[in-house]
Amino acid sequence: MTHKPDANNADASDRERFIATAARLAAEVYDFHERWALESGTPLEVMVQRTPMLDEEIRELKEEVERPSSEFDEAAMAEEAADVLFVALGHMEQLGTVGLSGMEAVTAKNIAKTTGSHYKHPVTGKVTRIGRKDVPPISPVPSAQEDAFS
Numbered sequence: 001m002t003h004k005p006d007a008n009n010a011d012a013s014d015r016e017r018f019i020a021t022a023a024r025l026a027a028e029v030y031d032f033h034e035r036w037a038l039e040s041g042t043p044l045e046v047m048v049q050r051t052p053m054l055d056e057e058i059r060e061l062k063e064e065v066e067r068p069s070s071e072f073d074e075a076a077m078a079e080e081a082a083d084v085l086f087v088a089l090g091h092m093e094q095l096g097t098v099g100l101s102g103m104e105a106v107t108a109k110n111i112a113k114t115t116g117s118h119y120k121h122p123v124t125g126k127v128t129r130i131g132r133k134d135v136p137p138i139s140p141v142p143s144a145q146e147d148a149f150s
């Protein structure tokens with residue numbers, strides 16, 4: 001599936017395929033945990049136990065992204081990103097109702113973001129609240145000559 005920068009123009013079948021694929025992945029996370037009898041603990045215990053797994057998956061994704069362009073493998077990168085998602089969804093499943101509440105809160109928070117309250121930072125690409133104080137200012141990328149003098 002190709003990336004479509006404007007979600008409003010996305011074909012409905014792309015949206016449905018994305019949702020169905022994500023739901024299938026979430027179902028497998030749930031089944032995987034059942035099959036392996038993974039048990040949750042307190043939210044803190046779950047995070048302490050599982051965070052190293054997520055760190056490893058993020059490291060593997062970073063390695064794929066940072067490969068020399070001559071070695072770039074888009075399919076391998078996509079699989080590593082999906083591994084990150086699988087483990088992150090596992091965190092949420094293991095957190096039980098706290099995880100569900102967290103997902104609902106983040107969903108509601110992102111639904112509430114509008115072009116009147118937020119903007120897409122032109123450098124980082126992050127959708128950020130207008131007037132947020134801790135966001136680095138937008139500045140042009142310095143030229144090599146400017147770097148030499150700073």
